[in-house]
Amino acid sequence: MNEVNNLERNAAKTAAQKVAQDELDPAMKQALGDFKASVHAWGDAAMGRPRTVTHAVVHHAWRLAVVWAMGAVLLLGGISGGVYVRHRDEVAKQIALKQQQEQQQQLAQQREQQEEKLLANVDSDISRQVPEAMEPLAQLMNEYETQ
């Protein structure tokens, strides 16, 4: 049964091949036949060739260099980016600290000035409030101070 099926299949195959081959013009058929013969001959020769184990020399030094260079650029970029961000933060912190100190100094100065002013006013107010009997003596003191 298997043999009959095989025979039928082979017959159908041959018929199909014949039809396909007939569709081709002779020159084309010749070219394709030669192509087939050439591939078969090459295949047979390659199959029968002695096999040698050789160390494959892979010429990919420049690719390796490009990969390393890219890696180095990325690494340097990452590091310098980190350093820059850190430096920027530090500078900003220093500026903020300086500004804060200046503000504090200004406030202290203002407070000092206000206190001095207040004290001066208090001194002059107090110094002016003397009993009537001592008025001539106070005037003398003022004159003495102005001199």
Place this chain on the structure above:
Amino acid sequence: MAAGTAVDALTMTSANEPAVDDFARVVESHRPQIFRFLLAATRDIDLAETLTQECFLKAHRNWSGFRGDSSPMTWLMRIAINLQRDHWRNRRLQFWRQATTNSVDLDEASDWLPNGERTAEQHLLAKEKVKQVWRIVEKLSGRQKAIFLLRFVEEMDLSEIAIATGLSEGTVKAHLSRALGRVRAELGEKR
């Protein structure tokens, strides 16, 4: 298909599965065809050998699952086509690994034409034609190339090519017609 008929009638077990012992016979009979197809598809002897080995290794692993629905040759050819496709796909993804290929150039590939009973001049002209066919085959898409080689080098019929490529017979016909049209047009132009 001219080749591969020797093991078409494999010894089948009661479960309709090929006997494991037959695998050695399958390797022996089909190795040249699988290697030749891969050689023509890649033009790289080392790669063709590697892929042939992988093909039979894969076939051996799945041999128990082969139910004999198609011929062993068609089944093996399907594995080979998939391996070759996967190889190129992986290679495209690993473009940084290796720039050089071991592909034989077209002059060398067309040097293998047997002389036959031709004169030296006829032989030279035939070699030139073979080189042209190689050049055209190289320009075909992967699928068209595989179908063209299966049809005109391995002489498989359309139904077998359809099984081996996993395409419908109509699609195979269409691809083959396009490939043939291209070969005809370019050979005709240079004639």
